[in-house]
Amino acid sequence: MTNYPLLFGRREKVEGNGFIARVAVSGRVLLTDEDGEFWVEGVNPGGLAATGNSASEALSQFCLDFLAVLFDIASEAEDFDHFRDQVGKFFSETSAPALEDWEEAVRQVRAGQVDADWLTKKSAETRLGVEVTLFSQPSATNNDLGDLALAA
Amino acid sequence: MLDDCTPGAVIESKPHKNWVLWGDKIWWNLPLGKHGNRQNPEIEVGHVKRMMRHFGVLDCAKKHLR
Numbered sequence: 001m002t003n004y005p006l007l008f009g010r011r012e013k014v015e016g017n018g019f020i021a022r023v024a025v026s027g028r029v030l031l032t033d034e035d036g037e038f039w040v041e042g043v044n045p046g047g048l049a050a051t052g053n054s055a056s057e058a059l060s061q062f063c064l065d066f067l068a069v070l071f072d073i074a075s076e077a078e079d080f081d082h083f084r085d086q087v088g089k090f091f092s093e094t095s096a097p098a099l100e101d102w103e104e105a106v107r108q109v110r111a112g113q114v115d116a117d118w119l120t121k122k123s124a125e126t127r128l129g130v131e132v133t134l135f136s137q138p139s140a141t142n143n144d145l146g147d148l149a150l151a152a
Numbered sequence: 153m154l155d156d157c158t159p160g161a162v163i164e165s166k167p168h169k170n171w172v173l174w175g176d177k178i179w180w181n182l183p184l185g186k187h188g189n190r191q192n193p194e195i196e197v198g199h200v201k202r203m204m205r206h207f208g209v210l211d212c213a214k215k216h217l218r
Contacts, residue, residue, distance in 0.1 A: 041202055048181040049202040068168035069180045075167050093178055095206045 002114060004031040004055075005105040005151040006040075007122050011144035012067055013135060016074035016083050020135040022142065023070055023087055026128050028151070029062065030102045031055055043102050044128055045069075046095030059148065084132040091130040102151075109152045116150045124151035157204060157212035172203060179203040 008027045013020060028043040038058035041049045050065050052058030069090060077083035106124045108114040126149075135142075154161045154172075161174040163182070172179040182199060197217055204213035 037198075039198065039202070045180075047177065047179045047203075047206055049199060050181070051198055065169070065181045072166035072168050072171070072180075090178075090180065093180070096208070097205050097210075 001035070002033045003101050003105040003108075004033075004114060004116050005102045005109060005124065006031050006119070007124075007126055007147075007149045007151050009148070010063065010066060010146040011142075012070060014067075014070045014074050014083075016077050016080065019080040019083070021074070021080060021083055021087075022131075022133045022135045024131040024133075024144075025066075025091060026126065027091065027130070028099075028102055028128065030098050030105065031058065032101075041098045042066075042095060043098045044094050045091045045130075046098060047090075047093040063146075080134055087130060087132050106151050109150060119148060119150040121152040122149035126151070153200070153204075153213055153216035156216065157209040158207055174207055177207055179206055 006029045008025070008029045010025050012023045014023055025045070027045055030041045030043060032039045032041065033055070036053070037051065038053065038055050039049060039051050040058045040062040045066070048065055048069060050058055050061035052061050070087065073086045073090065074083055077086060105114060158174040161172055164171045164173065169180065170182040172182050182203060201210065201213065201217065204210045
């Protein structure tokens with residue numbers, strides 16, 4: 001079994017009851033290769049996981065599930081402020097066991113024992129957070145594909 | 153298993169996923185119902201294992217997942 005510590009960046013637009021919100025998250029996920037069965041487990045946001053037959057399949061499913069959770073939060077948010085608070089709670093739902101494995105995996109990357117040459121490397125100390133803003137002025141500069149990097 | 157390892161846990165069905173609330177923790181993307189639909193039990197077990205790990209009760213859950 002191999003653990004890969006990843007930094008997870010997503011920018012999503014979500015429609016709620018009377019509002020459109022932009023959610024920009026810079027989080028951490030743990031990618032695990034369990035003899036060809038791949039899992040992605042959220043650290044921040046924690047409390048969700050996805051699986052696939054390859055790393056890219058598991059990561060794609062995780063991104064879909066992440067969006068599905070945002071949609072579920074939006075479906076019952078009374079207004080934008082409620083949505084923003086709930087998304088903040090979602091992001092803060094740190095998974096302590098996954099965090100422990102993530103930090104150990106960072107140590108292995110730094111020691112050269114684990115690598116993922118298909119990913120760029122970024123400092124494991126990269127700032128984490130979630131920003132939820134009211135979407136009022138559409139602009140092409142708001143478009144962002146998000147990113148994924150190996151924490152090192 | 154929920155009754156034994158996470159007493160008082162509540163499953164809430166949402167439009168896209170099920171949430172499992174236990175104490176101050178939430179598992180946000182349980183894909184199946186409380187007992188699963190058994191169409192893909194391996195995926196279900198994997199999700200449940202990770203959920204129980206998140207809740208800090210994996211050792212208890214392992215007794216039920218054998």
